[in-house]
Amino acid sequence: MEQYKGRAIVQKIAAGRIWFYTKEEQSVKRYRVEDTEKEWKRYEAARDEAVRELNGLREKAVRELGEINAAIFEAHALMLEDRDYSDSVKNIIETQGVNAEYAVAATGDNFARMFSGMEDEYFRAKAADVQDISERVIGILSGRRKRKKMGKEPVIVVAEDLAPSETVQMDKSKVLGFVTRQGSSQSHTAILARTMNLPALIGVPVREEWDGKMAVLDGVNGLLYVDPDEETLENMRKLQKEEQERIRLLTEYKDQETVTKSGRRVRLCANVGSVSDVAGALQNGAEGIGLFRSEYLFLEADHCPTEEEQFQTYRLAVEMMAGKPVVIRTIDIGADKRAPYMEGEPFHLEQETNPAMGLRGIRLSLEKEELFKTQLRAILRAGAYGEVSILYPLITSVEEFKRAKALLKEVEEELADFGIPCGKVRQGVMIETPAAAVLSDLLAAEAEFFSIGTNDLSQYTMAVDRENPRTEEYFDSHHPALLRLIEYTVKNARAAGIPVGICGDLGSDESLTEFFVKVGVDELSVPPSRVLPLREKIRNID
Known part of the structure; x- marks a missing residue:
């Protein structure tokens, strides 16, 4: 069992497996390719995968958010299937002899600039959409989308740092708590932890090798236990029961x-x-x-x-x-x-x-x-x-x-x-x-x-x-x-x-x-x- 001290944000206790969050690399490198036909086929496969993803997201959004909020995913899928977009990617691959990632990034930038310069507000709004679908395809091409996602069971999220845009996009029903190396008690991630009423620790020397290991987040004493022994688990269960009883008594108010x-x-x-x-x-x-x-x-x-x-x-x-x-x-x-x-x-x-x-x-x-x-x-x-x-x-x-x-x-x-x-x-x-x-x-x-x-x-x-x-x-x-x-x-x-x-x-x-x-x-x-x-x-x- 390993024990680490941190600064507690919310005084609660959570036990579960660690999910180590790593940020995705955003840069796209340009390099020469010999077989442009092969590169084009790579793009087609990535595009088709992105369309399947978007259709799946649309179905999920319809169930959870309604038709109106799901429309964006259908629009993104249609943009990916647009012939002008794909023709641009193909032209860059073939004429410049470059990799598909770069061709997609260049196409996204070119189309975004084109839409941004239009007078019609509807078309100007398309600039952000075309950038988004380009990033999705690039993520598939580069393998970044293969980064391990949260499983079905709730987890303790561990990371070097978390930006608000990253925490709010997580499935909150699967988050037991947060542990980070950086951040402060006044940061927006700390505020989010309080809003969600989840235990959180900052200032912990986190390590990626913890990914998948069992842990206990003790927000009462500001401690993180990695691979806890049975005695520690039992003590934490007792503290959790005491907290639950306290919450039950408060309901009378x-x-x-x-x-x-x-x-x-x-x-x-x-x-x-x-x-x-x-x-x-x-x-x-x-x-x-x-x-x-x-x-x-x-x-x-x-x-x-x-x-x-x-x-x-x-x-x-x-x-x-x-x-x-x-x-x-x-x-x-x-x-x-x-x-x-x-x-x-x-x-x-x-x-x-x-x-x-x-x-x-x-x-x-x-x-x-x-x-x-x-x-x-x-x-x-x-x-x-x-x-x-x-x-x-x-x-x-x-x-x-x-x-x-x-x-x-x-x-x-x-x-x-x-x-x-x-x-x-x-x-x-x-x-x-x-x-x-x-x-x-x-x-x-x-x-x-x-x-x-x-x-x-x-x-x-x-x-x-x-x-x-x-x-x-x-x-x-x-x-x-x-x-x-x-x-x-x-x-x-x-x-x-x-x-x-x-x-x-x-x-x-x-x-x-x-x-x-x-x-x-x-x-x-x-x-x-x-x-x-x-x-x-x-x-x-x-």
């Missing part, structure tokens, strides 16, 4: 009010990243969705979600909450939250020296107006089915918020002109920059509510990169400057008569719950698994 002994009412909502998370929110008695992270809809996809795809997702979440409030944060793509297709239309995300302070959040939305308006239309349409609010991320000035409000009004008028039903949504500011906190008195005059994003507010206040484990020792969740900014923001919100909530990780910190209640926070929005423990905590505050 599910339908109770979130109110202190002195009568102070606090709304307890849930943070979610997908429709599947909404079920967990309801199961744990959440009083609403305080933060729907819409960017995960984009990260889980292999293309930019259309207005209809977004609308169907938001509508389903709103309908599931059955009248309870749903706050949808507009896309917060950028920094470490990006997917391969975002290098093309309509994002054109470039590598940045300091992405945390780069083109992200509301900045990206205001620069990519059509992308932003598409999302606003989808949210407004979903608003016809329940109580919906819009939350704008990374606001640093009153002018940014006014521009966002103006675009929403423009979209609202467009929908009315076409007779498309939409709801009246509230508009709020996410207070996650010191600038927004300092200007909270001015922003409160324009906003209908505040939601304090403590993850980024902490990062920017203390100048600590949340993705850098080397600066973790400088992070202090109880830093006086941070708490002062929160208290100042709440004071200004209450003076203006608008509600204010906490939607960052600090909302789950029970050592700060009493502070939040006393300064006047109206709402705490936390991972679904934290709703009941916090309700118990608040009901015992005098």
Whole structure:
């Protein structure tokens, strides 16, 4: 048995086999070939395999997501079977005498540039699609698709590091927990682990040779056991039973009010990243969705979600909450939250020296107006089915918020002109920059509510990169400057008569719950698994 120490993210225990995740190599090499006919046949076989894959994905999507969300796979299969595309690949192979991988990559780039330059928005959207199908064929040709996939049994995912775009695309029903060498307790992967309520360790010296071995992830003590002995397994089973009993006792709070002994009412909502998370929110008695992270809809996809795809997702979440409030944060793509297709239309995300302070959040939305308006239309349409609010991320000035409000009004008028039903949504500011906190008195005059994003507010206040484990020792969740900014923001919100909530990780910190209640926070929005423990905590505050 081997034992390794790490930093625990979620204090739970999991036992199962290790699945070592390795990143796929993205580069395509160009080399000369003698037998171009053989190379062409390689391409044809890979193309046919890709079409079979896409048809299979379409059938799976129809069963799980419906016809609308499955249409993209059918469209991709048709593009692969297009004669112009295949003729281009064949021409490059034969005239240049090069390998099929390079011919496909070149064809994908050429077609993407062609579509991007067209005036028609429909054809411009095809640029990302053609890049995606090209990458699929290249993956088959190069053998990268043969990398071992998750089996039928749930596993402990072990990796050097995990990007949000990688974790969100995993089959969550098969993940028991996460173990990585890199990352920090404030990283987005850590946030996802909390949302999924899965044990996670960071800072573990992982090794690929562990793949397939039995392991125990002890999130309580921050330990990973590889090839555990029977005694260790038995101790872990006991701890798991204790945790299950604790969860059972908490269920008595599910339908109770979130109110202190002195009568102070606090709304307890849930943070979610997908429709599947909404079920967990309801199961744990959440009083609403305080933060729907819409960017995960984009990260889980292999293309930019259309207005209809977004609308169907938001509508389903709103309908599931059955009248309870749903706050949808507009896309917060950028920094470490990006997917391969975002290098093309309509994002054109470039590598940045300091992405945390780069083109992200509301900045990206205001620069990519059509992308932003598409999302606003989808949210407004979903608003016809329940109580919906819009939350704008990374606001640093009153002018940014006014521009966002103006675009929403423009979209609202467009929908009315076409007779498309939409709801009246509230508009709020996410207070996650010191600038927004300092200007909270001015922003409160324009906003209908505040939601304090403590993850980024902490990062920017203390100048600590949340993705850098080397600066973790400088992070202090109880830093006086941070708490002062929160208290100042709440004071200004209450003076203006608008509600204010906490939607960052600090909302789950029970050592700060009493502070939040006393300064006047109206709402705490936390991972679904934290709703009941916090309700118990608040009901015992005098």
